[in-house]
Amino acid sequence: MSLFTDHDSRIHGIKSQIRVVPNFPKQGIMFQDITTLLLDPKAFKDTIDLFVERYKGKNISVVAGIEARGFIFGPPIALAIGAKFVPLRKPRKLPGEVISEKYVLEYGTDCLEMHVGAVEPDERALVVDDLIATGGTLCAAMNLLERAGAEVVECACVIELPDLKGRDRLKGKPLYVLVESH
Secondary structure, three states, X not given: OEOOOOOOHHHHHHHHOOEEEEOOOXXXXXXXXXXXXXXXXXXXHHHHHHHHHHHOOOOOOEEEEEOOOHHHHHHHHHHHHOOEEXXXXXXXXXXXXXXXXXXXXXXXXXXXEEEOOOOOOOOEEEEEEEEEOOOHHHHHHHHHHHHOOOEEEEEEXXXXXXXXXXXXXXXXXXXXXXXXXX
16 A cells, blocks of 8 residues: 555655665666655655554554664654664674574665564564565565564555565565655
């Protein structure tokens, strides 16, 4: 599900603040830059508000944010809905015992790590990132949370690149996005 067809007046303002950078980080990639969205306080607030409106009252106890841009959107959502924030980090960034999950990106491979004990069995989790492309990162995040016993309720992203069909890799988990980019 997404809002891009719902004609919420805030969506146009959000979409207009996302800059597309050609050939970054590699030739042929059209990078969706949300740093320009963050420079517009109204668009940034609208982004957070739309997610909070969706998840408030849904009994979500964990908001898991994917490094690095999931760290921008996840904490304010978690605070607003009364959930804890769990960072899902790149390798060797978390002290202490971690569990890890390797995955394939649209332009390489990577790994996510989470602290052991950060999530308790049967907690209801929301996974947050800025963008879904091929779906590899979100799948790795869901696998980490599910291995810890959490129930992943939904994934939430600001941007979807539907042509890359990442949604199809999410094993039927709901995906909520604010804008599409083709």
